[in-house]
Amino acid sequence: MTAVVSGLILIGGACFSSAVYARNADIPAISLPGDYRDWKLISVAHEAGALNDIRAILGNDVAVAAYRNGAQTFPDGAMIVRVAWAYTPSEENNRTFGREQSFIAGEPTNIQLMIKDAEKFKATGGWGYAQFASANTPNSVKDPANQCFHCHQAVQSRDYLFTRYAR
């Protein structure tokens, strides 16, 4: 388990506790949809500490409709991606405005994905979890139950989604 993979989508930090779930011996393959960067904005966040990133959470049409409708359980086909970049002071902006106040997206870090398929991903609450070093690399999550689902159980009441829709 790596700190980067744990706490998928919203956090990316290591879990606080360390219960170990049974490994899913046959984890369905997940690849990153080619159009993820065109998806709609769900929210934004900054993770300080070791991650030190600034991030956007985007959803495909199914996911965004579910969020906007206040769905308790997301339908199959919902996909949520977390894109993140190094949290980077903007010297240009600070110079223009005469204050040290501006932090922008620097180099990309990695991409994380959740896909809802209640049957296929039954072992992890109906969501498949994946992480990609970049858009054209394979999923690096080998143990989603322990690397991802474990922490997401803290928000089981919101269908395991940390992120709320930002209106």
Place this chain on the structure above:
Amino acid sequence: MTAVVSGLILIGGACFSSAVYARNADIPAISLPGDYRDWKLISVAHEAGALNDIRAILGNDVAVAAYRNGAQTFPDGAMIVRVAWAYTPSEENNRTFGREQSFIAGEPTNIQLMIKDAEKFKATGGWGYAQFASANTPNSVKDPANQCFHCHQAVQSRDYLFTRYAR
């Protein structure tokens, strides 16, 4: 001039210097397109200090295509919106992960918009500038030359756009 309006789109801070431009006596009306929240993500940022917000910069299809193609000058019809929310620690996330590290989008602050029309907005570099308290309120920018364009001249070489596209 208010600190909130100045430095539209990326910054929202007051300008460092304070040159005063001629007021545009006949400023074209600008309203917020109803579908702005469906636009694609350009980048994200955090402004500390008095603003203390976390923000996303979204673009309509014309603007996003121009960014992705590395356009030097954006075509008429390009629209870029800056949505922002109070920069808010997430107790829930921090509790789950055992660290004070997570900052999320809280209450919305305001919405800013740039619209490209080289002729219509000739007085302000071809861009119209607007700010809205929320989606259904009128543009509150009365003096775009001084409230907005003045600071954006610092990035004239990038067609007055502070924000870079985050890949």
